[in-house]
Amino acid sequence: MNRSIEKKVLRLLHGHKTWNSLRQIHAHFVRHGLDQCNQVLSHFVSVCGSLNKMQYADRLFDQTHNPNIFLFNAMIKGYSVSGPFEESLFLFSWMKSCAIWADEYTFAPLLKACSSNGDLKLGQCVQKEVFARGFDGFSSVKIGVVELYTMCGAMEDAHKVFDEMTDREAIIWNLMIRGYCKRGNVDRGMYLFRNMTERTVVSWNIMISGLAQSGRDGEALALFREMQDQEGVKPDEASLVTVLPICARLGALDVGKWIHSYAEYTGIYLNSIPVGNALVDFYSKCGNLDTAMRIFNQMLKKNVVSWNAMISGLALNGKGELGSDLFYEMTSQVFCPNDSTFVGVLSCCAHAGLVEKGRAFFSSMVADYQIEPKLEHYGCMVDLLGRSGRVREAYDIIRSMAPHQRPTAAPLWGALLGACRNHGEMRIAELVVKEIIEIEPWNSGNYVLLSNIYAEEERWDEVEKVREMMRERSVRKSSGLSAIGWMNE
Numbered sequence: 001m002n003r004s005i006e007k008k009v010l011r012l013l014h015g016h017k018t019w020n021s022l023r024q025i026h027a028h029f030v031r032h033g034l035d036q037c038n039q040v041l042s043h044f045v046s047v048c049g050s051l052n053k054m055q056y057a058d059r060l061f062d063q064t065h066n067p068n069i070f071l072f073n074a075m076i077k078g079y080s081v082s083g084p085f086e087e088s089l090f091l092f093s094w095m096k097s098c099a100i101w102a103d104e105y106t107f108a109p110l111l112k113a114c115s116s117n118g119d120l121k122l123g124q125c126v127q128k129e130v131f132a133r134g135f136d137g138f139s140s141v142k143i144g145v146v147e148l149y150t151m152c153g154a155m156e157d158a159h160k161v162f163d164e165m166t167d168r169e170a171i172i173w174n175l176m177i178r179g180y181c182k183r184g185n186v187d188r189g190m191y192l193f194r195n196m197t198e199r200t201v202v203s204w205n206i207m208i209s210g211l212a213q214s215g216r217d218g219e220a221l222a223l224f225r226e227m228q229d230q231e232g233v234k235p236d237e238a239s240l241v242t243v244l245p246i247c248a249r250l251g252a253l254d255v256g257k258w259i260h261s262y263a264e265y266t267g268i269y270l271n272s273i274p275v276g277n278a279l280v281d282f283y284s285k286c287g288n289l290d291t292a293m294r295i296f297n298q299m300l301k302k303n304v305v306s307w308n309a310m311i312s313g314l315a316l317n318g319k320g321e322l323g324s325d326l327f328y329e330m331t332s333q334v335f336c337p338n339d340s341t342f343v344g345v346l347s348c349c350a351h352a353g354l355v356e357k358g359r360a361f362f363s364s365m366v367a368d369y370q371i372e373p374k375l376e377h378y379g380c381m382v383d384l385l386g387r388s389g390r391v392r393e394a395y396d397i398i399r400s401m402a403p404h405q406r407p408t409a410a411p412l413w414g415a416l417l418g419a420c421r422n423h424g425e426m427r428i429a430e431l432v433v434k435e436i437i438e439i440e441p442w443n444s445g446n447y448v449l450l451s452n453i454y455a456e457e458e459r460w461d462e463v464e465k466v467r468e469m470m471r472e473r474s475v476r477k478s479s480g481l482s483a484i485g486w487m488n489e
């Protein structure tokens with residue numbers, strides 16, 4: 001009887017859809033006395049790992065009297081994917097204390113856990129055990145070793161392992177290419193890419209992304225075209241999400257529109273939140289706000305990134321009122337804003353001159369959402385208040401920054417100085433330049449600015465004090481800087 005129930009449970013686990021259905025399956029096999037069946041538990045734990053429910057799996061594991069190698073491996077693999085990664089190593093130690101011998105299915109996820117944690121030393125300890133047990137010839141273990149070295153930036157070690165391999169799968173090539181691109185050696189990555197015998201769409205995506213991240217957008221877009229025109233490789237979701245920002249930066253509207261049509265034709269458009277988000281961002285940055293808004297409204301599912309993209313797009317295109325209204329709509333639909341949301345909505349306020357709303361959003365950020373303002377948020381507020389002539393308030397906001405943030409505030413003081421210039425606020429300008437000098441005491445241009453302010457007011461004693469300060473600090477005036485009235489620049 002139990003054997004037939006066991007087979008039924010295993011079939012149900014293979015066809016699971018949701019977390020609720022998984023819990024029902026759990027109740028079903030417990031009711032039939034299979035709560036100590038290692039085979040059922042191993043499959044159940046694997047599904048928990050895929051659903052990021054390892055805490056639930058852990059509770060079941062703790063109640064198991066005699067876990068075997070299959071159950072331990074399932075637990076180790078689950079934590080190696082979803083984290084915390086240290087749990088995989090803890091389970092391995094526990095397994096050894098139970099006198100259960102590891103196999104190749106144990107070591108591959110252990111290496112992955114070390115890779116994900118960026119722990120090269122611990123990974124090398126695992127690798128030594130791999131060699132000691134004679135599992136170094138297994139493909140999954142080799143992949144794990146290469147991934148460990150590439151993820152931890154040890155590319156010379158990775159290449160040694162790579163060179164020793166006679167049968168290299170595409171995943172190994174991809175790991176090597178990604179490793180080189182991640183470390184900024186894009187040309188080396190391209191060399192490997194060109195020497196691959198069979199490239200997958202993942203290979204193309206990695207190389208295109210590597211070029212883009214190195215500022216080589218033109219080459220990245222050319223490679224995307226080559227992928228389709230010469231190789232006949234069909235772009236997947238990751239391809240589209242990678243290329244759309246490139247199109248936005250290059251103003252390649254024709255390619256972006258083609259991607260939009262392709263996404264609709266293949267059905268990716270309706271089922272992919274990341275592609276929808278990328279399209280909203282692309283059209284917003286290309287100034288086609290109507291299309292961006294239409295796509296946003298058509299999206300069957302949205303996440304916080306979707307709302308952020310649309311709010312930022314409205315700010316970018318001078319539709320601040322609509323952007324602030326969209327923020328309220330977002331929160332009414334139980335989406336919790338993050339720090340990027342507030343950068344977007346504060347930008348909306350700055351572009352539309354919505355001072356009161358901007359103040360309210362800035363206060364709400366801390367009071368209602370416990371988000372510590374970053375440099376970008378302070379920058380938006382300085383922009384908003386500076387444009388409206390409230391330079392003293394902008395000055396006070398920068399001064400309110402936490403001590404650990406102040407060394408990064410030079411751009412904010414610079415922006416505020418521009419506002420002082422526009423509104424003739426010389427007293428605040430004097431305070432601002434003094435703040436800038438404290439942050440950049442080596443920059444002669446700051447002293448010249450302060451000297452110019454005093455000269456404009458004919459405060460010659462103060463001009464002399466600035467010169468004396470420069471002499472005391474051994475700061476030399478750069479060529480090309482002179483005491484020309486800063487208010488007339």
